[in-house]
Amino acid sequence: MSTKAKPSERKRGSGAQYVYTVLRDEILDLTLTPGSPIDEIRLSERLSMSRTPIREALVRLASEGLVTTLPNRSTVVSNIDFMNLHTFFDAMTLMFRVTTRLAAQFHTPADLAAVRARQEEFAAAVDAQDALAMIATNREFHAEIARAGRNPYYEALCLRLLDEGRRLLRMYYQSFDDQLPNEYVQEHEDLMLAIESRDIAQSDRLAKTHADQIVHQIQTLISRDRRQHIDI
DSSP: OOOOOOHHHHHHHHHHHHHHHHHHHHHHTTSSOTTOEEOHHHHHHHHTOOHHHHHHHHHHHHHTTSEEEOTTSOEEEOOOOGGGHHHHHHHHHHHHHHHHHHHHHHOOHHHHHHHHHHHHHHHHHHHHTOHHHHHHHHHHHHHHHHHHTTOHHHHHHHHHHHHHTHHHHHHHHHTTTTOOOHHHHHHHHHHHHHHHTTOHHHHHHHHHHHHHHHHHHHHHHHHHHHHHTOOO
């Protein structure tokens, strides 16, 4: 018996993918702000979709931590836990260091080619000032480094942290008006050179520096925003 999907099944699947892509981009771009409700009826009208693909998309977004279903079954954009960001930053910095060290030790020529390809895509996104593309290509750049380290446990944790930090990264690029300074693009280049030369200590130092400047920029942005909203 053929396993080929029926047209209606393909249409339903592609509809859910379309809704997922629209909502994901709006959440990552902070167009849909943390805590804002997602009205399935209005969304259905706006996208000319039935509520079935919308619910399928919301299930997928929930699995990625981008939306939250409340006890009353309503759905909201997941909040960013600003009070505990220090724990996220600590984990992110450690993962950058560990995965980059391992990549320097265990990479293959094919790994380097994959990392280089992702870096070229990231540089193109920076040139285009396309923040969503920067977020996506930056993720894949660091994901390829993690894969090159040959430790699936560290790789899985690194991917989780990269995904959880996507909205923070949007704030990071936003702080530069999406015109990321070239020196930060160069940080990726320097990381690749250290990995390629199998300089484990230098890879560690550069990974820490890379993580530290991202953390500092986001912390400065959050601190500045908090000062601006203090009522006297």
